[in-house]
Amino acid sequence: MIEAWELRKEYGGFVAVEGSSFSVDRGEVFGIIGPNGAGKTTTLKMLAGLLEPTAGEAEVAGYDVSETEMRHQLGFLPEESPLYEEMTPKTYLDFFADLYDVDSAVARERREETLDDLDLEHRNRQLGDMSKGMKRKVAIARSLINDPEVLIYDEPASGLDPLTTNYIIEFTERLAEEGKTIIFSAHNLFHVESICDRVAIMNEGEIVARGDLDRLQDEYGETTYHVYTTVEIPESVRENGRYRTVVESMEAVDERREQAQAAGGEVVDIRTEQSSLEEVFLNVAQSGRPGQ
Amino acid sequence: MNPRKLLRIARWEVTKNAGGLDRRTIAVVVVAVAGLALVAPVVGVGGVGVDDGIYRVAVDDDSQYDDVVANDSTFTVREASSRDALERGTVDLWIGERGVEPADSRKGAAAYEELRESASTYNNQQLAKEGNQTAAFPVSVTVQFREQASLNTSLGAGSGNSDGDDSPATDPDDDSPSTGGDDSETDQSGTEDDATGSVGDDDSTADGNTGGAPPGGVTGPLSEDELSGSPADINPPFPFQSLVLAFIFVIPLNFLIQAYGSTMLSERLKRRGELLLVSPVTRLDIIGGKTLPYFAGAMVTEGAIAVGLVYVARGELGGLISMLAIMPLVLLFLGATFLGSMFARSFKELTFVTVTITVVLTSYAFVPAIFTDIDSLALISPLTLVVRDLQGEAIGFQGFIFSTLPPLLSALVFFGLGSGLYREEDMFDQRSISGKVLDALAGPISRPYHVGVMTMILIPFVFVIQLLAIALLFATGDLSVPLILVVVAVVEEIAKSLHIYASYDHNRFDATARVAIVLGIASGVGFFLGEKIALLAQLVGLQNLAVAEAGLSGGVADVSGPVVILFLLAPLVLHIVTAAISALGARKNRRAYLLALAVAIAVHFVYNFTVVRSFV
Numbered sequence: 001m002i003e004a005w006e007l008r009k010e011y012g013g014f015v016a017v018e019g020s021s022f023s024v025d026r027g028e029v030f031g032i033i034g035p036n037g038a039g040k041t042t043t044l045k046m047l048a049g050l051l052e053p054t055a056g057e058a059e060v061a062g063y064d065v066s067e068t069e070m071r072h073q074l075g076f077l078p079e080e081s082p083l084y085e086e087m088t089p090k091t092y093l094d095f096f097a098d099l100y101d102v103d104s105a106v107a108r109e110r111r112e113e114t115l116d117d118l119d120l121e122h123r124n125r126q127l128g129d130m131s132k133g134m135k136r137k138v139a140i141a142r143s144l145i146n147d148p149e150v151l152i153y154d155e156p157a158s159g160l161d162p163l164t165t166n167y168i169i170e171f172t173e174r175l176a177e178e179g180k181t182i183i184f185s186a187h188n189l190f191h192v193e194s195i196c197d198r199v200a201i202m203n204e205g206e207i208v209a210r211g212d213l214d215r216l217q218d219e220y221g222e223t224t225y226h227v228y229t230t231v232e233i234p235e236s237v238r239e240n241g242r243y244r245t246v247v248e249s250m251e252a253v254d255e256r257r258e259q260a261q262a263a264g265g266e267v268v269d270i271r272t273e274q275s276s277l278e279e280v281f282l283n284v285a286q287s288g289r290p291g292q
Numbered sequence: 293m294n295p296r297k298l299l300r301i302a303r304w305e306v307t308k309n310a311g312g313l314d315r316r317t318i319a320v321v322v323v324a325v326a327g328l329a330l331v332a333p334v335v336g337v338g339g340v341g342v343d344d345g346i347y348r349v350a351v352d353d354d355s356q357y358d359d360v361v362a363n364d365s366t367f368t369v370r371e372a373s374s375r376d377a378l379e380r381g382t383v384d385l386w387i388g389e390r391g392v393e394p395a396d397s398r399k400g401a402a403a404y405e406e407l408r409e410s411a412s413t414y415n416n417q418q419l420a421k422e423g424n425q426t427a428a429f430p431v432s433v434t435v436q437f438r439e440q441a442s443l444n445t446s447l448g449a450g451s452g453n454s455d456g457d458d459s460p461a462t463d464p465d466d467d468s469p470s471t472g473g474d475d476s477e478t479d480q481s482g483t484e485d486d487a488t489g490s491v492g493d494d495d496s497t498a499d500g501n502t503g504g505a506p507p508g509g510v511t512g513p514l515s516e517d518e519l520s521g522s523p524a525d526i527n528p529p530f531p532f533q534s535l536v537l538a539f540i541f542v543i544p545l546n547f548l549i550q551a552y553g554s555t556m557l558s559e560r561l562k563r564r565g566e567l568l569l570v571s572p573v574t575r576l577d578i579i580g581g582k583t584l585p586y587f588a589g590a591m592v593t594e595g596a597i598a599v600g601l602v603y604v605a606r607g608e609l610g611g612l613i614s615m616l617a618i619m620p621l622v623l624l625f626l627g628a629t630f631l632g633s634m635f636a637r638s639f640k641e642l643t644f645v646t647v648t649i650t651v652v653l654t655s656y657a658f659v660p661a662i663f664t665d666i667d668s669l670a671l672i673s674p675l676t677l678v679v680r681d682l683q684g685e686a687i688g689f690q691g692f693i694f695s696t697l698p699p700l701l702s703a704l705v706f707f708g709l710g711s712g713l714y715r716e717e718d719m720f721d722q723r724s725i726s727g728k729v730l731d732a733l734a735g736p737i738s739r740p741y742h743v744g745v746m747t748m749i750l751i752p753f754v755f756v757i758q759l760l761a762i763a764l765l766f767a768t769g770d771l772s773v774p775l776i777l778v779v780v781a782v783v784e785e786i787a788k789s790l791h792i793y794a795s796y797d798h799n800r801f802d803a804t805a806r807v808a809i810v811l812g813i814a815s816g817v818g819f820f821l822g823e824k825i826a827l828l829a830q831l832v833g834l835q836n837l838a839v840a841e842a843g844l845s846g847g848v849a850d851v852s853g854p855v856v857i858l859f860l861l862a863p864l865v866l867h868i869v870t871a872a873i874s875a876l877g878a879r880k881n882r883r884a885y886l887l888a889l890a891v892a893i894a895v896h897f898v899y900n901f902t903v904v905r906s907f908v
Binding site: 012013052080083091095096100 | 304
């Protein structure tokens with residue numbers, strides 16, 4: 001549904017994105033994460049047709065991103081919610097529905113349905129008088145007014161309170177369940193981890209790691225084993241009447257088992273813990289660029 | 293471009309603020325506009341009327357001056373039983389059996405003078421109603437203005453007019469139309485005498501005709517003791533009514549661009565325009581849609597003013613020519629504001645931009661209109677067409693094109709450059725205004741021939757600036773030609789090289805000397821080809837003015853053969869050489885560019901000065 005080949009964007013002498021290639025399948029939720037200035041937003045804007053790539057190509061829903069027709073298949077949500085504050089949610093959504101050639105009756109029905117789903121009241125209030133969370137909901141409703149196949153959401157929950165953030169993340173999950181293809185960037189890795197099927201990690205304009213979460217954790221994360229024994233062994237700490245030792249391999253687990261048996265005790269529990277996406281991201285970021 | 297979407301955006305532009313205006317504000321705006329619409333035609337045609345009723349006159353009902361007084365709003369009739377009213381100061385003029393007697397005061401003298409002029413006007417109006425116009429006006433005179441320089445030459449060749457006594461009127465070799473003009477004045481005065489008796493007893497014009505009457509004297513307002521005067525004495529020195537008319541047309545545009553600039557800039561602040569850019573519309577749909585309401589509003593306003601003025605002035609429906617003439621000016625205001633709003637980063641900067649636009653374009657519209665008696669200068673401004681249309685004068689096609697094409701093309705250039713910036717990369721960028729100018733110029737350039745095309749695109753802009761400079765510098769006397777040559781050199785060299793510098797600033801080309809020379813050749817050739825637009829000036833006779841000849845065409849008067857070929861090729865060589873000089877500097881850095889540009893300007897000035905001194 002989304003294909004990007006060697007995307008490159010250069011501003012003057014500054015390279016914002018370099019050699020970015022990936023694909024997103026229909027119905028998949030694809031996350032892009034990375035530190036500030038990594039090139040996430042630039043990549044998303046190239047996919048949305050807002051920025052012309054300096055080099056490389058991209059297709060969305062079978063259309064080249066430079067084609068106007070592609071935009072009918074796309075719902076784009078920028079990081080900020082740049083609304084026309086003198087308009088009301090109704091007039092705002094109707095205006096964009098018209099630009100997307102949505103039949104007025106269909107647009108009206110879709111508008112009400114989406115605003116109901118988003119639990120947005122005060123639909124005749126001017127946007128300038130609304131809270132940031134309400135504005136974000138209107139912006140999300142606008143991205144859906146043309147019932148697009150592909151959604152590009154740039155930091156959809158950025159700067160919102162935890163309650164609204166949770167609501168928007170859950171709403172996005174529902175959209176994914178409905179079959180929308182979503183490409184999604186976020187600083188909050190918990191959000192990405194909770195709804196994304198696959199992830200690309202960007203740093204300094206390049207994709208430095210990609211894949212599903214298991215693969216990333218295998219490749220860039222760490223698996224630790226928490227070995228609980230009945231007797232004290234080297235490097236163990238007492239915890240709830242037992243002794244806990246943390247090791248990083250099964251060989252080390254076997255060693256701890258032998259040590260416990262030698263001390264007259266035994267292993268009573270072994271728990272496995274994997275790195276979170278945040279830890280994976282930190283590992284990737286700290287390891288530098290690919291190949292280094 | 294999709295017309296449906298363009299119109300949808302236009303409708304949105306009009307309605308989106310509807311909820312932001314309360315009824316009281318709307319009512320105030322409606323009353324203000326209605327007031328302007330009512331007052332403007334009256335003021336425009338009749339003047340501001342500050343002198344209405346200032347002279348008090350005692351006149352018998354059966355006096356021949358009764359209708360004259362009633363016809364002039366500066367008079368107010370007072371009942372008076374005897375001429376003692378003059379002594380008591382209750383009237384300024386007493387018109388009785390002994391004729392017209394003014395009060396012994398400066399106001400009385402002024403009232404007398406006013407009555408004399410009013411009688412003349414009244415008589416002419418009566419004569420104009422005569423069925424036999426040949427009998428009413430037995431002598432028909434065509435007045436043509438001649439340059440002082442050429443007039444002096446002919447005088448010198450004729451009778452050696454050193455003391456002013458031998459006016460062109462007495463020179464048998466001089467067929468200057470001024471002679472006829474004076475004759476005409478004699479007839480008019482004579483007629484006036486017949487009709488107004490003692491008031492028309494003014495010999496000055498008639499005397500002046502046989503003595504040292506000024507050339508081209510139409511109204512003859514010189515004082516009775518004077519036999520000659522400066523050109524400013526000959527005609528009303530300030531075309532007040534024309535300027536009032538121009539003012540009425542330009543003022544709404546100045547308000548309009550404030551609103552237009554704001555809406556364009558607001559798309560850029562807080563990235564509001566981003567969602568329109570990502571929707572399935574083109575940037576031309578967006579720009580066209582957002583501009584259309586302002587353009588339509590301006591045309592409706594200007595049209596209403598034009599129709600109202602025509603109706604008040606001529607008692608008929610009209611104003612189409614005025615609307616067609618004003619349209620390029622409306623587009624020029626909007627185009628410049630659009631580009632300015634693409635440059636500005638804040639409303640503070642936008643204010644600076646719109647004030648600059650207001651001053652420059654209002655000057656462009658106003659200043660040429662001052663020279664109402666010099667066709668080619670006055671026609672620089674489209675408002676001159678409007679004024680002439682309102683006055684019922686014929687407007688030639690060439691004059692119309694000369695007047696409207698430069699601003700129209702300039703407006704298109706402004707819109708074109710601004711459209712180039714209407715994209716994600718540039719709209720929300722916080723570069724300085726100068727940086728944005730370079731962005732706009734460098735945007736369309738990626739190959740050397742693009743440099744030449746861009747130079748040609750900038751020609752109308754150059755032409756408009758030069759026309760404005762001519763109008764502004766025309767009155768500076770001997771300095772006018774050198775000054776205009778400086779302006780020409782500066783404007784043309786900047787137009788040929790700034791986009792080259794912008795291209796290097798944006799790393800479009802290799803910074804080698806060879807490439808720089810190629811770019812210079814492209815720009816020089818482009819300018820040479822585009823410069824032929826100056827032929828428009830020749831179509832309407834602007835080349836008859838030395839200052840215009842110097843500024844626009846370089847002049848090849850009275851030369852032939854190889855010299856003509858030389859003069860055809862020399863400008864091409866000049867433009868290539870100077871553009872290459874600037875390009876060689878531009879490839880390095882800003883400082884080197886400015887230095888090279890100064891050299892190019894100097895070379896250009898020396899060339900033009902030499903040509904003008906030698907051949908114009």
